[in-house]
Amino acid sequence: MFVEFFLLLRARKIPVALTEWLTLTEALSRGMALSSLSAFYSLARATLVKSEAYFDQYDQAFQEAFQGVETPAEIHDEVWKWLEDGAHLSGLTESERAALEAGFAGLDLAELRRLFEERLREQEEAHHGGSHWIGTGGRSPFGHSGFHPGGLRIGGESMGRSAVKVAAERRYRGYRTDAAVGVRQLETALRRLRQLSSKNEGPLDELDLDGTINKTADHAGALSLVWRRPRRNQTRVLLLMDAGGSMHAHIGACNRLFTAVDRATHLKDLRRYYFHNCVYDDLYLDATCHPRNSIPTARVLQELSPDYKVVIVGDASMAPSELLEPNGIIWWSASNDEPGIEWLRRINRHFHRVVWLNPVSERSWESIYGRDTIAIVRSIFPMFELTVDGFTAAVRNLMVRR
């Protein structure tokens, strides 16, 4: 009964298990929701959905199942299909690149969106490798795997690094592979993140065996127990990782850091969130950076006390508009009223100690693409490179008392 509804809920990533489903069926067979559809709505929600974070998805699934209302797609499905079979761009010469940058760089975002919608209406069939229509591998301002400095990117991997806005199916790999080399040194560096509780904190719940024996002996054999407070590590860490396209090149170094952090069981608390190029209104719970799996940044700042040590891992390379302008966020369907840099400043104000780890080596920071944004980020946070030495220096910086 209502099996389709169950499958719809699971399709929307609500973690419904079979046992919960059977509970619902049992309740229905006992006649518990016979009065109305809204009674069924609340009964099903109470038995199947165990966190208010999923209530919105539940509502959507419920509508879809029981009223035939389809959730509107933002971009036509055909467009996705066309973009999926694409050719990759073969190299452009320097002069061609320069010509393109000169020609289209003046376009601003609103103009770009307007043009995009116009083309979408005009376009009749898939197109690849040209310079006007929406497609792949070309030089038009719309599409993917092409090179256009000020263009709108839809889907695919970022080849030219200067896409301004993306409306995409994101396909990013997680960082969780186990890389053995170099992990050990990072682990050792992480062990320095240690601030033991003082002898006045914590509950008296460890039996001090030597003390007990001594005191019992002093009391001529009358049992006298002595307790002590075990010293526990009080350090708490917040890890923010950049999962943007340009970080792909540094996936090895990030994997190693990730593995080392996973093995650090001595920390009192470890929180981990992802962002895409820059921190905006939402932080993501996994590397795919899907808005459904996100948490508002303001809430993270609210929940975590300022004594969390913050480690931000990213290459800090992005178009200056992504950092400095409102609505600089790179996803099509998201927007941010405050520029990314305001969020970075907020993080810096809230937490006592923050460091930024850059997988790009330090000697390139002045010369690489993105040097402007790197310089700006460096003015806010102390930046270290993601090598063992850089990481050790970063940890030492974190442990200094303000």
Place this chain on the structure above:
Amino acid sequence: MTAYTGTHDYIASAELMQTVNVAVALARPLLIKGEPGTGKTMLAQSIAAGLGMSLLVWNVKSTSKAQDGLYVYDTVQRLYDSQFGDGDVSDISRYIKFGPLGRAFSSEERVVLLIDEIDKADLEFPNDLLWELDQMEFTVAETGETVRAARRPVVIITSNAEKELPDAFLRRCIFHYIEFPGDELMRRIVKVHHPDLEMRLLDQAMETFYWLREVPGIQKKPSTSELIDWLQALVIGGISPEEIAKRLPFLGVVLKKDKDVEAAAFAVRHPGAIRPLPRL
């Protein structure tokens, strides 16, 4: 067995009443989540009164262990008694003390058991309780006695959502989220506690209260219980509705953090992002 329909001192939404009855009928624990101060603990008291059962409360602390809820074996007392010879030390059952869960199971009649703020304890705490909650029985290892619940207690669990609860635990519960009451429901709640309140004072206070919840930078949003306390303070202090908007008296009753008080004062002077403080 009677169905739960709310009590005179607790206003429950129709959805909540239905959920409670479902949980009682299916004999599953009821998990209540919501902002602090929305009346989760009071709900358990109301359910016990509404169903005519007595209430057992287990206030979970950060140091609580699941075993403590079942029983505690007082070894230290037994050692002392063995030295100073008081009674029959070989009878272990004298030193087994039941915790709230144990008492609920061994009770003659059906009771309501409230496990309050379960997310305060260790991460594995809810998982440790799974078997006992399912089977409604446990064994005392020291005496070999098995305690089985003759009448399955109604288990109500509250959580502030400070930590994530384990999935295996969530599977077995019926879930209800107490949303923050809207204007109409809030007025009914206030009426229960302050039946004779001047209309204008109530209107201005409620407008101000909801405005305070919107102020950006507030870490701990004021909740229902704080509104009720604030109204009490305003009545006792003889504050008029105009004064409320002008100088926000007794703010310490509503906002408990000094940063929040500063944020509120700032928002009054510089409206900026949100609407200005409403004056009726």
